[in-house]
Amino acid sequence: MLRPFARSLRVAGFFLGVAFFVILAAFPFYWMVITAFKQNSDLYKVTNIPFWFNEPPTLEHVKYLFEETLFARWLLNSLVIGVCVTAITLITAIPAGYSLARMTSRKGEALGIMIFLTYLVPPTLLFLPLSRIIAELGLQNSMWSLVLVYPTFTIPFCSWLLMGFFKALPVEIEEAAIVDGCSLFGAFIKMAIPLSVPAILTVMIFTFTLTLQEFVYALTFISSSDQKPITLGVSTDLIRGDVFFWGEIMAGALIAAIPVAIAYNLFLDRFIAGITGGAVK
């Protein structure tokens, strides 16, 4: 039996702990939001308290982004790259994961881990050989080079993730379908894929966000503004020499982050199920 004082101390401790982590997680986002809507004069005055608006908020930075830079184009580029890479990854990784899970007996597991390991090779090593390939294909300075390069790291990881998930599916369901008149491929299409929707959604979100936040390859392969994805555009075209366009940078980051945040929150439960269901086996 705790005395009331000790009890309220415990409750206070709990909420203090929670508050600490909430602030840790949410503060950068808050900082981004207020900076995006602050007037420049507010932003650069050293005597102002920086944690809230000292002057009325403004849409000036957002307006600048859309009118004076290629921001809309970068957004579109990122979207096109993201959709293409996600499509390529799904088309490749779903059959790959399935065959690793079902058709290779025990070697499949080792093979799956080896494929996964290629994901761990850092892009700072890989961009040298890859830039040769891009040059040979005549794709330098084109966003399509990224559509080609990003699957090199999304496919291995997603194949491995899907392999784990397919393994966790009871094989009897597909075998029953095969005895009931399906071919192997029919059982894959009619049973394995519909039952793996959580994992496939996970792979989609994972791939899309990964391509959206990628920087190193984009920086290496692309220099014209109209081919840049958003990560590159915001951080190269809005930092000129030592002048940082803080308001515009934050506004750009905010606009790019909103759809991703919404997608994550909608699918969070399934995302977690996909990751744990696959990996833990």
Added chain:
Amino acid sequence: MAAVLTRDIVKRFGEINAVNGISLRVPDGEFMVLLGPSGCGKTTFLRIICGLEQQTSGDLLIGGNVVNDIPPRARGVAMMFQSYGLYPHYTVRNNIAFPLHTQRVPREEIQKKVEWASQLLGIGHLLDRRPRQLSGGERQRVALARALVREPTALLLDEPLSNLDAKLRSSARQEIKNFQQRVRLTTIYVTHDQVEAMGMGDRIAVIDHGRIRQVGTPTEIYEDPADLFVATFVGAPPMNIVTNGGGYLGFRPENFLPRDMIAEDAATEFSFRVDRSEYLGSERIVYGVMDGFDSKQPITAKLPPAHVAEGSIRPGEWHPFAVKNSALRHYDTNGNRSSHH
């Protein structure tokens, strides 16, 4: 014509022979049980029949045709899995209709057949539910309906009762047997449970280490086991086996009785020392040793409590016991049944 006929089927996984030359003939309409300990190859053999595994050598005939290289979907057999393998994302109706859809049966006919199968198994009211909303017994009936709906040449069942609790199991056993007798469907049923095998099978094939040890009716298997494996695998407690000169002597515990309880004169007497006694209500199991005979296991006697008074047989005492000669079984040194009885 045999519905299913196998000739010397062998299945090798690397170094291991999972199935080691099985030849089996299952006539039309028969309920054949494959009985054996786990890992004996019975499930692999069943999977070869339905085509989920390819045999290393040997011939498989279904309905008179060699189907060695024919894919599962064209073999015309239905299989019910241990976990039923229902399609979780389909309704019960679509689960049952699935084998017909894959064969491109016309829509009205599918509807008629689904109706017929669900009536037969009493699941008409469940058609719009999904598998996870069903109880274990209902799932089993849905799986049976799905297997039945396209009127297969043979129905294969892989330990279908092992997911049910003990109470449900005996009623499900009855249900499957009744259903099989009604539709006279050739059935091959895999189990490690001898109660299921004895209670359901028209014939039983006892399998061990990938080989058939004996095929026969439940009575033949129980009364006259072909070798020591069958003798000790079937029956609870198993047959008593004692060494006897150049071979073995076997007799069932219920035939091993106090001398004065055996009416026949043609009986062999033994001196039996009781070590332990268990009262099980309908029977009393007595464990002990026999004077002059060696056995790896304690000798057991199954006595009717109504005829053997409590306290008349106590641990430590020697009693004259006997087995009537017609109940004695002789085995040679290799453990096979000897010709003379």
